[in-house]
Amino acid sequence: MAPPSPGPGVAAPPSPIGTAAVRQRRIAILGNPNTGKSTLFNALTGLKARVANYPGVTVEKKVGPLAPGVDLIDLPGTYSLAAHSPDELVAVKVLHGDLAGEGEPRPDLVVLIADASNLPRNLFLVTQVMEMGLPVVVALNMVDAAERTGIKVDAAKLALALGVPVIPTIASKSEGIAELRALLIAPALPTPPRRMWNLPAAMETEIATLAEQYGRDRFEAARALIDEGGALEAHLSALQPLMDGATRLGGAAPATFGAAVQAARLRLTQGGVTPAKAEVQMRYGWIAAVAQPCIQRTAAEAGADATDRIDNWLTHRLFGSLIFIALMTLVFISIFLLAQPFMQWIDAGFGWLGHVAEAAFAGSSLEGGMLESMVIDGAIPGVGGVFVFLPQIAFLFMFVAILEDSGYMARAAFLMDRVLRFCGLSGHSFIPMMSSFACAIPGLMATRTIANPRDRLTTILIAPLMSCSARIPVYGLLCAAFVPRQPLHGMLPGLVFAAMYFVGIGTAVPVAWLLKKTLLKGPPPPFVLELPQYRVPIWSNVGLRVWEASKAFTIRAGTAIFAISLILWALLYFPHASRIAEKFDAQRTEVTTKLPEGPEREDALAKVDHLEKGEYLRDSLLGRLGHGIEPAVMPLGWDWRIGIAALASFPAREVVVSTLRIIYDLGADEDDEAAGQEKLAQQLQASTWPDGRKVFTLPVALSIMVFFALCAQCAATLVTIKKESGSWKWAAFTFVYMTGLAYVGAFITYQVGTALMAQL
Amino acid sequence: MRLSHFLPGQSGKIIQVKSDGSVGQRLMEMGLFEGADVKVVRIAPLGDPMEVEVQGYRLSLRKVEAERVEVEP
Numbered sequence: 001m002a003p004p005s006p007g008p009g010v011a012a013p014p015s016p017i018g019t020a021a022v023r024q025r026r027i028a029i030l031g032n033p034n035t036g037k038s039t040l041f042n043a044l045t046g047l048k049a050r051v052a053n054y055p056g057v058t059v060e061k062k063v064g065p066l067a068p069g070v071d072l073i074d075l076p077g078t079y080s081l082a083a084h085s086p087d088e089l090v091a092v093k094v095l096h097g098d099l100a101g102e103g104e105p106r107p108d109l110v111v112l113i114a115d116a117s118n119l120p121r122n123l124f125l126v127t128q129v130m131e132m133g134l135p136v137v138v139a140l141n142m143v144d145a146a147e148r149t150g151i152k153v154d155a156a157k158l159a160l161a162l163g164v165p166v167i168p169t170i171a172s173k174s175e176g177i178a179e180l181r182a183l184l185i186a187p188a189l190p191t192p193p194r195r196m197w198n199l200p201a202a203m204e205t206e207i208a209t210l211a212e213q214y215g216r217d218r219f220e221a222a223r224a225l226i227d228e229g230g231a232l233e234a235h236l237s238a239l240q241p242l243m244d245g246a247t248r249l250g251g252a253a254p255a256t257f258g259a260a261v262q263a264a265r266l267r268l269t270q271g272g273v274t275p276a277k278a279e280v281q282m283r284y285g286w287i288a289a290v291a292q293p294c295i296q297r298t299a300a301e302a303g304a305d306a307t308d309r310i311d312n313w314l315t316h317r318l319f320g321s322l323i324f325i326a327l328m329t330l331v332f333i334s335i336f337l338l339a340q341p342f343m344q345w346i347d348a349g350f351g352w353l354g355h356v357a358e359a360a361f362a363g364s365s366l367e368g369g370m371l372e373s374m375v376i377d378g379a380i381p382g383v384g385g386v387f388v389f390l391p392q393i394a395f396l397f398m399f400v401a402i403l404e405d406s407g408y409m410a411r412a413a414f415l416m417d418r419v420l421r422f423c424g425l426s427g428h429s430f431i432p433m434m435s436s437f438a439c440a441i442p443g444l445m446a447t448r449t450i451a452n453p454r455d456r457l458t459t460i461l462i463a464p465l466m467s468c469s470a471r472i473p474v475y476g477l478l479c480a481a482f483v484p485r486q487p488l489h490g491m492l493p494g495l496v497f498a499a500m501y502f503v504g505i506g507t508a509v510p511v512a513w514l515l516k517k518t519l520l521k522g523p524p525p526p527f528v529l530e531l532p533q534y535r536v537p538i539w540s541n542v543g544l545r546v547w548e549a550s551k552a553f554t555i556r557a558g559t560a561i562f563a564i565s566l567i568l569w570a571l572l573y574f575p576h577a578s579r580i581a582e583k584f585d586a587q588r589t590e591v592t593t594k595l596p597e598g599p600e601r602e603d604a605l606a607k608v609d610h611l612e613k614g615e616y617l618r619d620s621l622l623g624r625l626g627h628g629i630e631p632a633v634m635p636l637g638w639d640w641r642i643g644i645a646a647l648a649s650f651p652a653r654e655v656v657v658s659t660l661r662i663i664y665d666l667g668a669d670e671d672d673e674a675a676g677q678e679k680l681a682q683q684l685q686a687s688t689w690p691d692g693r694k695v696f697t698l699p700v701a702l703s704i705m706v707f708f709a710l711c712a713q714c715a716a717t718l719v720t721i722k723k724e725s726g727s728w729k730w731a732a733f734t735f736v737y738m739t740g741l742a743y744v745g746a747f748i749t750y751q752v753g754t755a756l757m758a759q760l
Numbered sequence: 761m762r763l764s765h766f767l768p769g770q771s772g773k774i775i776q777v778k779s780d781g782s783v784g785q786r787l788m789e790m791g792l793f794e795g796a797d798v799k800v801v802r803i804a805p806l807g808d809p810m811e812v813e814v815q816g817y818r819l820s821l822r823k824v825e826a827e828r829v830e831v832e833p
Contacts, residue, residue, distance in 0.1 A: 080789040084782050120815045121791050229782065277779045280788040320805045414820045418806035451782065526783045526825050527809055528790060531818040
């Protein structure tokens with residue numbers, strides 16, 4: 001076999017960095033999932049990733065600067081170049097260059113990250129990529145963890161065997177990073193590796209013929225032949241044969257590349273060669289013969305079998321599921337409890353801000369005017385009301401990051417697979433659903449790890465039912481204000497809070513089952529998942545994710561929610577008709593003339609003020625709309641104010657708290673003692689129907705929570721569903737089914753709750 | 761014997777893999793190919809999936825997928 005010559009598709013010889021002023025050097029990081037690619041990326045770029053809006057598993061490429069003129073691309077993990085799922089496809093497309101986009105070049109260099117404790121399987125991908133003809137550097141990562149389990153890899157020997165540089169690294173401790181970096185930014189790139197694997201002769205002949213007849217390089221022809229139904233086969237299928245290639249080989253080539261590949265596969269199978277099987281046998285055979293001698297087995301450190309001992313409990317026949325449910329409940333209760341002190345501080349901060357603003361207006365010409373109302377009744381409580389939930393959201397993201405980083409998430413998928421199979425899905429759907437507890441958007445993006453489009457779509461459609469962090473404000477407020485503390489030593493509000501999460505989960509199971517039985521009918525998907533070793537989470541990773549989520553939430557509270565607050569305020573303030581002012585001014589004059597100065601007159605005047613505010617509110621644009629929709633929400637136990645708050649929350653559900661704050665502040669009497677959260681809770685508790693009955697009872701609070709648990713109140717999620725499913729149809733479907741379920745759920749909760757309360 | 765019929769603790773050498781389709785390809789890429797050693801570590805509490813040790817690491821797969829793998833104990 002002649003050494004491979006770079007075919008027409010191979011990138012031009014890379015230029016040294018001195019002349020690269022013309023073009024950025026592009027370096028891709030590729031490797032198996034769970035090998036620390038993102039950690040290595042962060043260590044190399046100093047956390048300067050340009051694309052990282054939402055935390056979560058890397059499902060799309062991230063680009064960050066490594067040095068002037070050098071860009072680093074972080075790719076989703078993949079076990080092989082035969083992409084099985086959309087996220088793996090992203091990695092493969094970037095490597096191929098033109099698959100990712102017209103005229104997009106292949107990377108100039110590929111850093112292949114390999115987990116030292118799991119070398120044979122990691123080398124499978126390494127040998128695949130080495131065949132591309134691109135310069136390659138291997139980062140042998142987590143060498144410390146490998147040594148603890150008694151695996152010592154001789155990096156120099158491995159470099160010799162592979163013919164490419166091999167750098168041992170511990171990305172989490174930044175060890176080996178300087179050496180790797182020096183290699184990546186050196187003016188001269190490493191020499192592309194030589195191919196040293198041969199497929200069965202019949203396959204090599206077919207590949208060479210395909211490459212020549214259709215003018216592609218050997219690598220592309222080989223992948224198209226091996227990866228049946230893969231991306232490259234689809235991308236090149238319409239390709240027509242080159243005139244000279246066909247004539248030189250004699251005989252006519254099939255009209256398209258796709259037809260030629262299929263014919264070649266048929267010939268091979270008839271001759272007893274299965275391309276995919278032949279590739280695997282060849283690579284693992286080479287790995288066993290050449291790479292295994294680089295691995296030294298030493299005595300494992302004490303405690304190296306920790307993963308097994310932990311799993312004896314965590315995946316125990318009986319305790320495994322119980323521990324799982326207990327752990328989830330504990331996480332949700334802790335969010336509620338741990339965040340309390342921090343929330344009080346933030347609340348106090350906004351309370352202070354309100355007082356400062358009020359003091360600033362006092363005595364000025366603007367006192368009692370529209371601007372004062374806009375700042376004090378609109379902007380401050382609107383933003384503050386949502387911002388106060390930042391600590392709970394930070395804690396939630398922290399727990400999700402710890403569960404993912406420690407390796408427990410894969411066990412949870414292992415435990416839950418059988419349950420998910422019942423609704424036609426697999427354990428693969430569990431991880432996106434779990435991320436959706438933080439936010440549906442990274443959850444929806446994480447569905448890209450699911451290979452089958454029907455299963456992926458089903459997961460997309462049920463992921464928004466998981467209670468995301470934006471539901472926390474609703475649950476937090478109502479649980480604190482209306483769930484009695486008496487039984488269970490004050491644990492009940494936290495338990496109800498946790499129970500709301502199970503409302504979403506409990507609804508998702510039958511919905512998924514129904515979808516897989518009807519619209520998205522299909523067999524249950526396969527479940528092949530690596531169970532990584534447990535490890536202590538990398539705290540900088542956890543911190544980074546909490547920081548990114550907090551930053552995103554703060555920006556959202558400061559921009560979108562600020563804007564919505566102002567709009568809501570305006571809708572609740574205008575038209576602010578002067579006839580109302582005239583009517584109540586007349587009443588005030590009447591009171592002043594009738595009653596002598598003293599407490600009685602003060603009381604009567606305060607009552608007039610209260611009535612005036614109520615009248616303004618009812619007369620406002622939103623007030624009129626609210627009374628219009630009241631008949632629709634009455635069966636849920638809601639009054640018009642709750643109806644308005646729910647309606648205003650369709651763009652972003654956390655706005656409900658802002659809306660309630662603004663409604664109640666606009667309608668509130670002069671400042672009493674309480675402030676912020678506590679004040680709103682008191683206002684809600686005091687709120688009555690015109691006949692004097694309390695509006696907020698426990699069934700009403702529960703009905704609101706159930707509504708918010710099930711409703712599709714998030715514009716960003718619907719846009720993401722459109723993006724991920726490729727169609728507005730599915731976004732509309734989600735909106736309709738979730739909103740319908742929310743209404744029915746809230747109706748049942750209120751009606752059953754009220755009937756039960758009457759029994760007690 | 762099929763891998764799906766193995767009990768926790770049992771191990772053997774793979775003699776054949778039903779390699780068709782992307783599931784077959786994925787199983788082989790993950791290290792379940794003819795000639796490789798495999799050991800069943802445990803079975804999930806609800807009876808499925810199973811956890812196996814292959815190529816020195818742990819892999820979870822369903823019994824339906826393990827059906828494809830013929831192992832000589």
